[in-house]
Amino acid sequence: MRAPLLHIGNRRFSSWSLRAWLVMRKAGLAFEENLVPLNEAGTRQALSAISPGGTVPALHMRNAVIWDSLAICEWAAEQAPEVWPSHEGQRGQARAAVAMMHAGFMALRETCPMDLCRTPSAIMLTDATQLDVARLQALWHDVKSVDGPWLFGRWSIADAFFTPVAARFYAYDIPLHAEAQAYCDTLLADEDYRVWHQAAQAETFANPYETQT
Ligand SMILES: N[C@@H](CCC(=O)N[C@@H](CS)C(=O)NCC(=O)O)C(=O)O
Structure with a gap:
């Protein structure tokens, strides 16, 4: 089965992406990453194509997309409860x-x-x-x-x-x-x-x- 794909923003600036990414790592979950550059001409279009909220982070799984940092962390905690x-x-x-x-x-x-x-x-x-x-x-x-x-x-x-x-x-x-x-x-x-x-x-x-x- 394919690993979930975590879309993140620029690591330098995207604090919400950092939070979700840290929790996925600490939960020990396998995932792939895709960086969407923020603050560029095509950013809005790129984000709306991957995220119903138009923001990153967004986690793409086989059967769902989760588009909020806290919701992604809660999903990770369902897989690895020790992150709470x-x-x-x-x-x-x-x-x-x-x-x-x-x-x-x-x-x-x-x-x-x-x-x-x-x-x-x-x-x-x-x-x-x-x-x-x-x-x-x-x-x-x-x-x-x-x-x-x-x-x-x-x-x-x-x-x-x-x-x-x-x-x-x-x-x-x-x-x-x-x-x-x-x-x-x-x-x-x-x-x-x-x-x-x-x-x-x-x-x-x-x-x-x-x-x-
Ligand atoms: N409540 C959202 C906020 C996410 C958010 O605002 N992300 C910023 C990047 S840190 C974003 O995607 N902004 C859209 C943009 O820069 O166009 C969450 O917790 O995931």
Whole structure:
């Protein structure tokens, strides 16, 4: 049977693709990849041909297409339940944290787009962005297990969802509390993330954020 095909955006910029890709890797699932360059003349047409939502990531399977990062992660968790915490309370908290990330922190997302090739440097943060930075650190502090470097003991989908946040904090040189900094360092040192990061460095697509950086 053919392996599922994960359509992703530019590794350098596509934070939602990174999340789904990390979870597929950590779940140990065989899959193929196809990169759809974003921000190009034909991008919209290419995306609408592969994704009912017109976005990446999109996972093509033999009998279905799943076009949202969280839905792809949930599908991966059906194949490999260990990508959610095993403790039901922690699993609920992990889902709540992931839901917050999936739906929120808009100011940080807009002001500090993920750019894995950016030379780290600070920018002026709006009040709303500073509030997002504070809320993220408070959230991590509230839920972080004392048992290991990840948010909920073992690596979980929650860690995938916050990896692009750690990349933003690094790229925009945002000062963090020691505990949050240690967590971000862990996320950015993860071996699967390093594979993605290295591939991002080799990409030569145009930078849509040139004027902002
Ligand atoms: N809620 C969606 C959001 C996906 C999304 O916005 N993806 C961006 C790339 S990171 C995209 O495809 N944008 C379309 C475009 O750039 O034209 C998800 O979680 O998968």
